[in-house]
Amino acid sequence: MSGPKVVRIVTREELIGICQGQLARVDAAIADWIRIGRKNAVIDDADIAATRARRDALAALIAADRFADLQKQAPVEAAFLRDDLQRRLEQAAKREAQAKARQRREREAAQALLNRLRNAGAPLAPELENGLRNADPAAVSQALLLLTARETQSPDHRLAARLRDDAPAQSFQDWLKTQPASPEDPAIERIETRIAEIARTDTRVDTIDWHARLAETAEAPKARRDLILDALEVETGRALTAIRQRARAISQLRLALAEAEAAGMDMAQDAIDADTLTTEQVEERTATIEAAITTHRAERALAHRRAAVLQGLSGLGYEVTEGMSTAWATEGRLVLRSTGRPDYGVELSGGERVQMRPVAFDANGTGPDPSRDRDAEQIWCSDVTSLDRTLEQLGDDLVIEQSIPVGTIPLKRIRLDTTAAASSADIPTLRERTLR
Template sequence: MSGPKVVRVITREERIARGRDQLAQLDHAIAHWSREGQRLGQLGQATLEATRARRAALQALLDADGFDALQRGAASEIAFLQNDLEVCRQRAVAHAGQARQQQRQLAQNAATLRRADTRQALPADLLDALRAIEGGALTGAPAQAALARGFTLLSPKEEADSLSAAQRALANTLADGLGGLATETLAQWQARQPAATDARLGQIDLHLATLEALDGPEAAAGFQARAAKAQGEAAAARRSMLLDSLLLDLAAAARERQARAALLLRLEALAARLHSLGEMNDNASALAQAIGDARGAADLGAMRAQCERAEALFDAMLQQQAALARREAVLAGLASLGYEVREGMATAWAEQGKVALRKPATPGYGVELGGDGARLQVRAVAFSAARDTGRDRDIETIWCGEFAHLQALVAQRGGGIEIERALPAGAAPLRVAALADEDAAQTAAATAAPLQRTLPRT
């Protein structure tokens, strides 16, 4: 197939740029995963070191031109980090939600214990501790210890068998007054206390935990105050209304924060990828400005639109770089094959969409290169309509051999040229192409008259 061809070109420079971009994305994913995982208390040093070792192995693949393995490995590692961080976040949310529910139960138990102190047997410091539990200032094991101490003080001592009937009756009366407290263990008593059966409270706890997991305790502080106020409302109807309103607002805030966090993460990754390019031209400056505009957008819709615009700009930059590398690789290969390649041809190709090259060894003929994306068009061409068309098929045959050499040259430099579509030699007439103005006169002179030779006399 020595006629016109549509080919796909990839260069080593393009593969290196792509590999660096993948590693930049991975580095950002590692930094985010490490920062968030440690903030959530879900990341150990051994896990972090193992991740760094895998990152070093991927760098070694890039250094050794293992581009395909690098692409697969980087994509797999990024997916793993994203999934692992989500699992860590869900685990932290579940743990925080459970802790909130337990604290609410402790507060209810503390309030019940204070109300059960009909004999005023609890000392002042313990009453202060119970109030602290109710207010959320005392939590965990210290709160459990305070409740256990209060339960012990309110429990009547074991009576001796010698108690009179009147004394035992009085003890039973006191026990009844304490709601059976004297005949139960602390665990039994806590389990018997009225629990927060309202399912909305559990949902509120999870939303609060989600906000804390995303942004820290300050993100949930205002909602936490509203939750405490709603639970302390004496009127059942108003308490229900406050809980409903809080639950709706919390769900909306959690969704909005999750969406905003995802967009900010995309923008941070884009900024990291831009930094990895190592050049600040007009396109890079425009992209940096677009990233800044997206970060400062007032609402999610505008932020998402700006983020997509920034990503499109970055993709265009990568395509421009790759296209330049392809043009330069093909032109360098043709120069090695004897075609005249002058300075500015790559730019002319990009601006005009095609460029024609001549070869002194085949006057009047050359090749034309078209396209500026991953797919290029290559074909043998003539530079004058006034020519001996009988040579056209021979020129296409010569070009077929030269194209095979071009493929080998690009492959030696770490790239590749794959033929996607080709026509047989002679299937279509040679296209007449135009050279640059300064070459037109020379070409016309070379092809205006047929070559003549004198046969030897016999």
């Protein structure tokens, strides 16, 4: 056993507050994930149901007092949602770019078909030529019919007549597969993918100029084409990096605001003009909010710890009166008298870590016989054990980080006037705490 001790106390209220803040961050991440995902058509109802089921499983951890598990899993879930949304947007942008590449190949093939008909001397109506220039499916089908008839035409034209009346022997897609494909510059699809992701991530960005310059490369000489692509590579790469960074910063701000709201803090003003701020300003605001949350939570945690200790000591027979918690916070220390041993008590000091030491009282120069001090320390050690059990029943945790053996140092003696009380502060009654 030991005498003076330094203990660390973590209350159930403190743990619940931390977990509720983490769950609020997950809720905010889910809200962003659903809003952006639905806007870009990259999530469905089944995805949403699965995500909400995981969220409910996290909330169940709080109800089961599995606070450590939630504190581990909640940040992982929030990060997963952020990365999953990024992956879905990237895949959607890639599919969009691939679709444009197919359209581009179809336009090139339609133009090649038009050239072959011209070279074959086939009569072409203006409507058919315009349709082929636009890769219109109906015009392509008609052109394939004409080309097939032209290339297989017999002297009496009977085959051509049959082909005009029947469906073409092959579709445009079938014919396209038989044509030599022109090499596709991977830079074009890469740039188109970036532009598509930029447009999906930030609708305020104007991508018209990029699309126009990319389209220009189709007819530009090689030197000009390479110059345009090099410039677009740099511009779209930088823009996408900046937009991703901003999207992440805005997301982190929303998560921080959600955690602050869960802690009972009014941060609504900080969310009003977020879209008008630079990325750096958003990050600074997020850091400010998170620092405020840390301070707010630390202050509340200290109050909970002091109340828990005083409530526990009151149950062990120490005199606890109204206002003592505030007196402890204001003065940094507090002395309690034992009702069963009025000439002995305990001195409490500190906040995050609480120092507890037994003390003896000298009233007008008269105090207990020092030979009784060792027994008083032993009794105090027993009280600490009982306090630990009481706090555990309340869902709190008391960890002894430092203790000094009984008799190592003389018992501290506190001189009191006969009219003095252990504390004269006057504040509201301590909150009620009940055993579970």
